[in-house]
Amino acid sequence: MGKVGIIGVGQSAFVRGYPGSIRELAFEGFKEAMLDAQISTREIDASIICSAPEYDKQRSPAGVFAEYLGLTPQPTFYLESLCSSSSTGLKVAYSLIKSGLHDVVAVVGFQKMSEISSAESQERMGRGADIQWESPFGTMMPAYYAMYANAHMAKYGTTPDDLARIRVKAATYGQINDKAVYRKPVTFDMFSDPESPMSGPVASPLRVGDCCANADGSSCVLVAGEEKAKALSKKPVWILGIGAASATVNLAGRDLFTGLTVGQEAGEQAYKMAGVTPKDIDVAEVHDCFTIAELMAYENLGFAKPGEGKDLIGNKETYKEGSIPVNVDGGLLSKGHPIGATGGSQLRTIVLQLRGEAGEMQVTDPEIGLVHNIGGVGLYGNVTILGR
Amino acid sequence: MGKKREIDDRFKRFGTVSFTSTTKVNDFISHLDEGKVAGTKCKDCGAVFFPPRADCYKCLTSDMEWFDVSGTGKLVSYSKLEYAPVGFEGDLPYCIALLDYGDYKVFGRLAGDLTPEGVEVGMEMKTVVNTLPNGQVNYVFEKA
Numbered sequence A: 001m002g003k004v005g006i007i008g009v010g011q012s013a014f015v016r017g018y019p020g021s022i023r024e025l026a027f028e029g030f031k032e033a034m035l036d037a038q039i040s041t042r043e044i045d046a047s048i049i050c051s052a053p054e055y056d057k058q059r060s061p062a063g064v065f066a067e068y069l070g071l072t073p074q075p076t077f078y079l080e081s082l083c084s085s086s087s088t089g090l091k092v093a094y095s096l097i098k099s100g101l102h103d104v105v106a107v108v109g110f111q112k113m114s115e116i117s118s119a120e121s122q123e124r125m126g127r128g129a130d131i132q133w134e135s136p137f138g139t140m141m142p143a144y145y146a147m148y149a150n151a152h153m154a155k156y157g158t159t160p161d162d163l164a165r166i167r168v169k170a171a172t173y174g175q176i177n178d179k180a181v182y183r184k185p186v187t188f189d190m191f192s193d194p195e196s197p198m199s200g201p202v203a204s205p206l207r208v209g210d211c212c213a214n215a216d217g218s219s220c221v222l223v224a225g226e227e228k229a230k231a232l233s234k235k236p237v238w239i240l241g242i243g244a245a246s247a248t249v250n251l252a253g254r255d256l257f258t259g260l261t262v263g264q265e266a267g268e269q270a271y272k273m274a275g276v277t278p279k280d281i282d283v284a285e286v287h288d289c290f291t292i293a294e295l296m297a298y299e300n301l302g303f304a305k306p307g308e309g310k311d312l313i314g315n316k317e318t319y320k321e322g323s324i325p326v327n328v329d330g331g332l333l334s335k336g337h338p339i340g341a342t343g344g345s346q347l348r349t350i351v352l353q354l355r356g357e358a359g360e361m362q363v364t365d366p367e368i369g370l371v372h373n374i375g376g377v378g379l380y381g382n383v384t385i386l387g388r
Numbered sequence B: 001m002g003k004k005r006e007i008d009d010r011f012k013r014f015g016t017v018s019f020t021s022t023t024k025v026n027d028f029i030s031h032l033d034e035g036k037v038a039g040t041k042c043k044d045c046g047a048v049f050f051p052p053r054a055d056c057y058k059c060l061t062s063d064m065e066w067f068d069v070s071g072t073g074k075l076v077s078y079s080k081l082e083y084a085p086v087g088f089e090g091d092l093p094y095c096i097a098l099l100d101y102g103d104y105k106v107f108g109r110l111a112g113d114l115t116p117e118g119v120e121v122g123m124e125m126k127t128v129v130n131t132l133p134n135g136q137v138n139y140v141f142e143k144a
Helices: A021-037 A062-067 A085-098 A117-126 A141-156 A161-174 A186-192 A228-234 A261-274 A290-301 A309-314 A333-334 A337-353 B026-033
Strands: A003-010 A046-048 A075-077 A104-112 A202-203 A216-225 A237-246 A283-285 A368-375 A380-386 B040-044 B064-068 B072-079 B094-100 B105-110 B126-129 B137-143
Touching: A003 A021, A003 A085, A003 A202, A003 A228, A003 A337, A003 B105, A021 A062, A021 A104, A021 A216, A046 A062, A046 A085, A046 A337, A062 A075, A062 A104, A075 A085, A085 A104, A085 A216, A085 A237, A085 A337, A085 A368, A085 A380, A104 A337, A141 A202, A141 A290, A141 B094, A161 A186, A161 A290, A161 A309, A161 A333, A186 A283, A202 B072, A216 A228, A237 A261, A237 A337, A261 A290, A261 A368, A261 A380, A283 A337, A290 A309, A290 A333, A290 A368, A309 A337, A337 A368, A337 A380, B026 B040, B026 B137, B072 B105
Parallel strands: A046 A075, A046 A104, A283 A368, B105 B137
Antiparallel strands: A003 A216, A003 A237, A104 A216, A237 A380, A368 A380, B040 B064, B072 B094, B072 B126, B094 B105, B126 B137
């Protein structure tokens, strides 16, 4: 069996209030990926359209997008795993190619969150958790992650200041990423300044600055089998390992509250398949929907021992010049988190890094990169390892 | 034409806003009305479930009995919300939390008079039935 590679990547700018329809939004990420790959729509054998449902009036967006992107009459379908939808899309594309059914598959992720209000969005996102038994208590994503933060703080002595340092890092790179929704600097002092919006309480101990920005955006990853990838592309990036896992949706069914088991399990699978260890990773994108999520990812992926994530950020090891650069594109915190588009955007960042095309965000000569993409509150976990 | 079929939608009374109306464990609401928070136990394999389930995935049977959540559980974690989803704005501020009873865990809210300053992870708490101003029912955690 041959390898599977990524031959093109693209994303729209992540913005507040995209002034167009969802098909037009999807076109932006698709166009960039097609121009990157320098292929025609005839080369694409199938498309997978990924987003979290219930943000759009349009039911079954796959057919609409296939028409708008010029991908009919090839097969297309819709796929979701909440915030990790497009990473799951990559996994399915990999399987379609490995099975021999298709040679080239387009994975298109999108989300137009501004279709609804922020409070409505919190309610929709909250319903990605257990609507029968938890939602009636008034849950929402920041509050669930805040429970993990409080448990981590109680066990390991992690502090809100440690979390603030993660946001400061994200903003360092959000400022130099022209696709990011939040381009402004964030300083450590803002978190203790009552005048700064960053210090505003959301769900204790998380503050506004600990939470990612809602955004509208799209992404596209073009995936191909080895032979086709080599024929079509001068610079394919290979999928070395893929891992995925699920956990109980109700927190009552879980045993670990200082980390996400889906991140650990998906990571272990991906490392094993790729034949590498955490030390081999040169650059990583992790799912920092909240600052605590990035800190737990350090530990769940083996970049730090449990409880030592705070030292990794404290010593700036996850900055561009550090031993394991993480989210040097601004992450979900500053780049923005248009749910269904996020995984594809993370993959794009790592592909550009491995090709040496990440511009101002480029880390020094990376060979192996990792993408960690979580759906819901640690409900779905996806880890992908890429190499040159 | 027969009589209109009666729908057992007791579960719509669960919590500030319920997103579910019909479930095979609707008796959970009647138990709350009687002052009891109850889970289910599989009569075949003895597995206990909270939240209650109508079906046991271990032995694929639906032969379940109710048990009362009693005694105390340890506070696993909590968070105080300063911002709420649609429909819960009137409850603010409130704290969601999780208790560990050993064989099972219970997700819910801290009692209205408790704040994060008054609790700590690991402390013993108990689960008590709570009636909301609008007639809905849920349960909350109080210090043991």
